[in-house]
Amino acid sequence: MFKSYSELNKALSQKETTCVEVVNAYIQEIDKRKSLNAFLEVFAESALKTAESVDAKIANGTAGKLAGFVISLKDNICFKGHKVSASSKILEGFESIYNATVVERLLAEDAIIIGRLNCDEFAMGSSNENSSLGYVRNPIQEDKVPGGSSGGSAAAVAAGLCLAALGSDTGGSIRQPASFCGTVGLKPTYGRVSRYGLLAYASSFDQIGPLTNNVEDAALLLEVMAGKDHMDSTSSSREVANYSKPEESGKKRKIAYIKETIDSDGVDPEVRASVLKSIEQLRADGHEVEAISFPYLDYMVPTYYVLTTAEASSNLSRYDGVHFGYRSESAKDVESTYVASRSEGFGPEVQRRIMLGTFVLSAGYYDAYYTKGQKVRRIITEKTEEIFSRYDFILTPTTPATAFGLGENIDDPITMYLQDIFTVQANLYGGPAISLPMGNHSNGLPFGIQLMASKFEESKLLSFSKELMS
Amino acid sequence: MQITDETVDKIAELAKLKFEGEKKQEIKKDLNKVLDFVEKINELDTEGIEPLIHISDEINVLRADVSENNTTQQEALKNAPKKDNYYFKIPKVIQD
Numbered sequence: 001m002f003k004s005y006s007e008l009n010k011a012l013s014q015k016e017t018t019c020v021e022v023v024n025a026y027i028q029e030i031d032k033r034k035s036l037n038a039f040l041e042v043f044a045e046s047a048l049k050t051a052e053s054v055d056a057k058i059a060n061g062t063a064g065k066l067a068g069f070v071i072s073l074k075d076n077i078c079f080k081g082h083k084v085s086a087s088s089k090i091l092e093g094f095e096s097i098y099n100a101t102v103v104e105r106l107l108a109e110d111a112i113i114i115g116r117l118n119c120d121e122f123a124m125g126s127s128n129e130n131s132s133l134g135y136v137r138n139p140i141q142e143d144k145v146p147g148g149s150s151g152g153s154a155a156a157v158a159a160g161l162c163l164a165a166l167g168s169d170t171g172g173s174i175r176q177p178a179s180f181c182g183t184v185g186l187k188p189t190y191g192r193v194s195r196y197g198l199l200a201y202a203s204s205f206d207q208i209g210p211l212t213n214n215v216e217d218a219a220l221l222l223e224v225m226a227g228k229d230h231m232d233s234t235s236s237s238r239e240v241a242n243y244s245k246p247e248e249s250g251k252k253r254k255i256a257y258i259k260e261t262i263d264s265d266g267v268d269p270e271v272r273a274s275v276l277k278s279i280e281q282l283r284a285d286g287h288e289v290e291a292i293s294f295p296y297l298d299y300m301v302p303t304y305y306v307l308t309t310a311e312a313s314s315n316l317s318r319y320d321g322v323h324f325g326y327r328s329e330s331a332k333d334v335e336s337t338y339v340a341s342r343s344e345g346f347g348p349e350v351q352r353r354i355m356l357g358t359f360v361l362s363a364g365y366y367d368a369y370y371t372k373g374q375k376v377r378r379i380i381t382e383k384t385e386e387i388f389s390r391y392d393f394i395l396t397p398t399t400p401a402t403a404f405g406l407g408e409n410i411d412d413p414i415t416m417y418l419q420d421i422f423t424v425q426a427n428l429y430g431g432p433a434i435s436l437p438m439g440n441h442s443n444g445l446p447f448g449i450q451l452m453a454s455k456f457e458e459s460k461l462l463s464f465s466k467e468l469m470s
Numbered sequence: 471m472q473i474t475d476e477t478v479d480k481i482a483e484l485a486k487l488k489f490e491g492e493k494k495q496e497i498k499k500d501l502n503k504v505l506d507f508v509e510k511i512n513e514l515d516t517e518g519i520e521p522l523i524h525i526s527d528e529i530n531v532l533r534a535d536v537s538e539n540n541t542t543q544q545e546a547l548k549n550a551p552k553k554d555n556y557y558f559k560i561p562k563v564i565q566d
Contacts, residue, residue, distance in 0.1 A: 097545040191526045204525045230533060234526035302508040313485060320486070322560055324549035332561050338486040351487055352500055356508075358485040359477070359501065369508070374521030376511045381522060413500060414507050430525045455527075 001160040019051035019068040038155040042115040064109035072162040075116045078197035087131035090345030100197020117152030126419035130349040144403040147177030154181035164212045172423025175435035179398035182437045182446030190430035191236035194229035200315040202308035205427045215466040219243040246463030256391040268401040306373035313357030381429040388454035396422040398435040398448035
């Protein structure tokens, strides 16, 4: 299969293949790797129909800049006339009545959407084991998790079941699975990409982003998806740069790495060695790399949990068993319609987070937890921005170790929450961050390195990532 | 902070969820564990720090006050668990 959009685009324009052929080939690949459980549904009919019309456009020279780009969606992004469930029983059978803005923009450039992908229920998890539709296997070693919550997205791209996938990232949900499966994963700046049509988890953290085989494809997709949307008032009106045609390449950069993210006992020795090697390479290439101390590392995941669960408890109150989604058989009055439908419809991790979020927002605890969390978020944001006043990028491992075994961490929420320890910073201050595949561990599994940049510095981040990968 | 059975009941009532028997003990244990974990933030001195509320740097996003009706009644009803031609249906509210 094709490894990049430029390869596919070339084959299409030289008439070596057609979109219909490409879609059929992917459908076959998806079928061969059914055991991964990455796809919840293949949109064969609509994908082939779109492929036909894009083929016609290619023939008469009117095709958009993503002509034939075969993309799948995490199961929390709306695609009109297709099912979307956030991998939750509470949305079983739900069909989108409108397109997410990202879907609208991809389709307008003639991308082809081939299916929807398994994820942790409502994007809450780091292993894809919280899905009501079964766990996803890591395509590189099938007894391992693919990471989460965009586990199906990372698995599908790594296994070559689509050319790219969209995920969503609230605390690392694009970058951690990208690291575990060996793909590129990009979380854009908060507000860079419209969240309209994304099933909300934590609205001040969530961002949609691409998982791809290479940096160029991520840049191209971001370029198409980014930009102001009147349906999302938090989307930024800043101009969208030509991410796919970087202008700032070849510059010598100043890079900080956080000592604690390398020295910590929790970091796998081979991951540490690889990051140190990358640092040496960057220095050899003429970049300035310095160790800095960031004493807030241990506060980031706790802050994240207070704030995201609070937002989640509010966002998920819309699932009431009345207007859409699951209603319990035992609903016999208003109260039981709500309580029974929600208790039967939501899985255990989602209920846990709704409970914590409701608690931190409740009378008597609001200031001690929620307001306190918002204050700590400001401290972390300001301290991070201070780093970016002196450095272009912050470099860390994406995850402390490679993918763990299925079932290994499922009984301990805290261990699972700490999966996000290096990724959550970008969501707290709102900046862009990317996970780049750095090679393989001696255990055969891939792992990633993460680069973070100041808000709206995607251009710089992507052009540097491209150089780093070449 | 220690979560008790009573706190679980109170929070569940607010969240419109129900935990009974073993499930209640489980959620109590989990909440206590997670609260212990998040209480770490109390170590930081936040005296004089303003809470960070808005992450977007957009200010006063305004639009013309014009209604846009993109969803038809049939579409809005499409995903309802129970409905008739015009309404969402729920169990009887006022009992006999």
